Each structure stands twice: as structure tokens, then as C-alpha cells.
Amino acid sequence: MITLSAIGKTFPATRRQAAVTALEDVSLTVDRGQVMGIVGPSGSGKSTLARIINLLERPTTGTVTVDGLELTSLRTSDLNRARRTIGMIFQQFNLLDSRTALANVELPLELAGIGRGERRARATELLERVGLGDKLGSHPAQLSGGQRQRVAIARALAPRPSVLLCDEATSALDPTSTTSVLALLRELTAELGLTTVLITHEMDVVKRVCDAVTLLENGRVVDAGRLGEVVTRPDSPLATRLLPHPDPGTSDPDLIEVTLGGTEHDHVLTDLIRRYAVDVAVVAATVETLGGQRFGRMQLRLDGPGDQVAAAREHLARSQRSNGASATASAVTTSTPALSEVA
Ligand SMILES: Nc1ncnc2c1ncn2[C@@H]1O[C@H](COP(=O)(O)OP(=O)(O)OP(=O)(O)O)[C@@H](O)[C@H]1O
Ligand SMILES: [Mg+2]
Structure with missing residues (x-):
């Protein structure tokens, strides 16, 4: 350790260098x-x-x-x-x-x-x-x-x-x-x-x-x-370099981005559909193996009655918080950030 x-x-400074x-x-x-x-x-x-x-x-x-x-x-x-x-x-x-x-x-x-x-x-x-x-x-x-x-x-x-x-x-x-x-x-x-x-x-x-x-x-x-x-911390400068934001190829302002990892990956969407009267479409996704675990970012479109969509969004936001992310799942813009390497 x-x-x-x-x-x-x-x-220290030398004759030639500060x-x-x-x-x-x-x-x-x-x-x-x-x-x-x-x-x-x-x-x-x-x-x-x-x-x-x-x-x-x-x-x-x-x-x-x-x-x-x-x-x-x-x-x-x-x-x-x-x-x-x-x-x-x-x-x-x-x-x-x-x-x-x-x-x-x-x-x-x-x-x-x-x-x-x-x-x-x-x-x-x-x-x-x-x-x-x-x-x-x-x-x-x-x-x-x-x-x-x-x-x-x-x-x-x-x-x-x-x-x-x-x-x-x-x-x-x-x-x-x-x-x-x-x-x-x-x-x-x-x-x-x-x-x-x-x-x-x-x-x-x-x-x-x-x-x-x-x-x-x-x-x-x-x-x-x-x-x-x-990777699940929204303010992390390394997060998008480890796992890029997926490009949905549309400018739909209602898309929701979620980052999922480990075992939660399997359950979040199933839970969402069981609990709320919404249809869920995965519009874009990126998936990576990081430190031996699978992680994914997905852009989702939720369709259904307004109150059900709102409740489903809140559910996703909660799952993000329990996943280690401190912010809520949010509507995203479609621009893919520059994926510059670290150096
Ligand atoms: N012996 C030394 N005397 C004076 N300055 C030094 C010395 N060794 C390193 N530096 C300075 O310290 C800073 C950090 O250097 P370092 O070699 O640790 O960078 P690095 O991150 O390894 O870079 P690179 O990716 O290019 O290898 C640089 O500004 C470098 O010029
Ligand atoms: Mg070096």
C-alpha cells in the first residue's frame, strides 16, 4: 500500500532556469x-x-x-x-x-x-x-x-x-x-x-x-x-474520457441520459417499465468495460401519459443517485463533446 x-x-532555480x-x-x-x-x-x-x-x-x-x-x-x-x-x-x-x-x-x-x-x-x-x-x-x-x-x-x-x-x-x-x-x-x-x-x-x-x-x-x-x-460522477473531468456520451443523432430535448454500471445495468429499465405506464426507447448508447465491470451511458426516450413520464424520470434520477452520481438524470443536448485524449 x-x-x-x-x-x-x-x-530550485539554476543559472539557466527559473x-x-x-x-x-x-x-x-x-x-x-x-x-x-x-x-x-x-x-x-x-x-x-x-x-x-x-x-x-x-x-x-x-x-x-x-x-x-x-x-x-x-x-x-x-x-x-x-x-x-x-x-x-x-x-x-x-x-x-x-x-x-x-x-x-x-x-x-x-x-x-x-x-x-x-x-x-x-x-x-x-x-x-x-x-x-x-x-x-x-x-x-x-x-x-x-x-x-x-x-x-x-x-x-x-x-x-x-x-x-x-x-x-x-x-x-x-x-x-x-x-x-x-x-x-x-x-x-x-x-x-x-x-x-x-x-x-x-x-x-x-x-x-x-x-x-x-x-x-x-x-x-x-x-x-x-x-x-x-464514471458516474457528473463533474468528473475523466468521466467522458472513460465513457463517452452517446450521440443520438437528433435534437430531441426530451431525451434523458442515464449512466448505469455493474448489476444495476440489468434492472433499471425493467423496473421502469414495470412500475410506470411508459414505453422506453434506447435512442443511443455507449458501453465500456472499466476495471472489469460493464458500464453504459444511454439516451432514452420515454413515451406515455404526462404524469407517468414525470414519475419515471424521477425514478431514473433516483437510480442515478444510488449509482454514485450526485446529479439527476437530465435532458441532454445532442452535441457530442470533443473526446480529446488526456495528453
Ligand atoms: N530535474 C528537474 N529539474 C527541473 N525541473 C524538472 C526536473 N524534472 C522535472 N522537471 C519539471 O517538472 C515538471 C513535471 O515534469 P515530469 O517529467 O514529472 O512530467 P510528466 O507528466 O512525466 O511529463 P511527460 O508526460 O512528458 O513524461 C516539468 O515542468 C519539468 O520540466
Ligand atoms: Mg513522464
Whole structure:
């Protein structure tokens, strides 16, 4: 588990550059077994945040606590030991070209003073786990991008860390390798009970593997929560990027938009038709799997006697509130908002 509390980071001015405040008052918690996505435009402070979690960079203010240990209060010698509980992988893999896959994975164990037999066994087991049991003797130049990132994952996991930080880990990979590396990260997080932080500029990565997401802008947290919670919050800047508003292709002002998720998905419309004398037409819908759960936004047209339509609208509004949304189901305009990516 990672807890960041009121983290601030200002890089002091140099002769060539004014001081830069990269992070301001950032607080967040990532639970064990959870994958947290950190998204935000270029320069918003994502990489700085990752480097602060393993204290490669000292925060100017605030505290970093990993598995109950406050890293920000440790002396250098204790900190070096604590850092072994945090693995990290990068966009550019950072493997040593002169070493084989096996020797790359052994490296952190070598540095920790672990004997040859033990480290060889551990590195072999990890490379087999990431699907590279037949590539132990290959050098990075002989491996594909996806295979190199698998070696980097095995290397990061060699010291048995409890936290895995991934900074744009799939940004240099083709779509097929991206899919398999993301699936591997998801599996390993569950299997090893890791706390995983995944920095990305792609919302699609968040949708596919993250349980929760934090949006940084100008070094501040502007949105955060579990995917299912964020998507149903009307004031969430991430909500429409996770699940776009459907385009009904008409300008009917009486259309009602509802966002449904999980089990409620199945019951809301059935309930509506049973309770009220209305016909319900789904005019447009978008559906996504977010964090393993299905979510949908639908634009509905209700037809029937005026009082029944009004009561049905109120019923829908209530179902939205119980679904985590704080506003009522509302008539919507037909314009589809620009679905710009986060970065
Ligand atoms: N060592 C440093 N010295 C001075 N400024 C820095 C340093 N590292 C980062 N910064 C500044 O801090 C801000 C945040 O940088 P950071 O690398 O964390 O952004 P990012 O969100 O990871 O961006 P990207 O998506 O492009 O990787 C930027 O303005 C950057 O110029
Ligand atoms: Mg970065």
C-alpha cells in the first residue's frame, strides 16, 4: 500500500532556469492488489511523482509511506534497503545491452549480495513466468520490444518488491505487445499482491487494466477515484474520457441520459417499465468495460401519459443517485463533446 500525503516538489532555480513547481499538495492512496493509473498532460508531474514514490527524488513537502513505513523519515542506509521493496519499469526498458536476459534479471540480486545459485534460480523462474523461458541467453538486441519489457518486468520483480511503478511502460510497444504486457501486469499484481502504479498518457490503458485513476494537471490532482465511481460522477473531468456520451443523432430535448454500471445495468429499465405506464426507447448508447465491470451511458426516450413520464424520470434520477452520481438524470443536448485524449 502506498500513501502520499500533501506532496509538494519544487526544483530550485539554476543559472539557466527559473524554479519549477512540479507537484503541489498531492495526496493519494493505492491499495495492495490495486492498479492505479496516473494520467495527465505532458509536464503535469507524472514521472516526478513516480520518482518521489521510490524517493529517487526527495519531495519538498509531504510524506511517502509504503507498507506502513514512512520513507521520507528514513536515513540513507535504511532508505536503500526500503527501496528494494519498490520495483520500477520504464518506456525505454533500461536493460544492459552487454548482458543476457538472465544476467539482466540477476543484476539487482547481485547488487543485494545474493549468491550465484540462488539468483540464477530466481531469475530463471521469473523469466519463465513472464513467458521468456526460451530466451534466457538472448541479449536485448535479439529481443522484440515486448520481450525486452518482459525482461525489465522480471528484473523489477527479482528482489520481491511489494510495489511496482510503471512509467509509460507500454508507450514504445506495438498494440499486440501492449495488450500482452498490460495483461501480464494485471496478472502479476493479483498473483503477487503488488501495489501497482501505472503512468500513462493513454486512456485506453487505464480502461483496460486500472482499478482506480488519478488525473494530474499542473502538478495538482484534479480528479481521482475508482473507475466505476469516477464514471458516474457528473463533474468528473475523466468521466467522458472513460465513457463517452452517446450521440443520438437528433435534437430531441426530451431525451434523458442515464449512466448505469455493474448489476444495476440489468434492472433499471425493467423496473421502469414495470412500475410506470411508459414505453422506453434506447435512442443511443455507449458501453465500456472499466476495471472489469460493464458500464453504459444511454439516451432514452420515454413515451406515455404526462404524469407517468414525470414519475419515471424521477425514478431514473433516483437510480442515478444510488449509482454514485450526485446529479439527476437530465435532458441532454445532442452535441457530442470533443473526446480529446488526456495528453
Ligand atoms: N530535474 C528537474 N529539474 C527541473 N525541473 C524538472 C526536473 N524534472 C522535472 N522537471 C519539471 O517538472 C515538471 C513535471 O515534469 P515530469 O517529467 O514529472 O512530467 P510528466 O507528466 O512525466 O511529463 P511527460 O508526460 O512528458 O513524461 C516539468 O515542468 C519539468 O520540466
Ligand atoms: Mg513522464
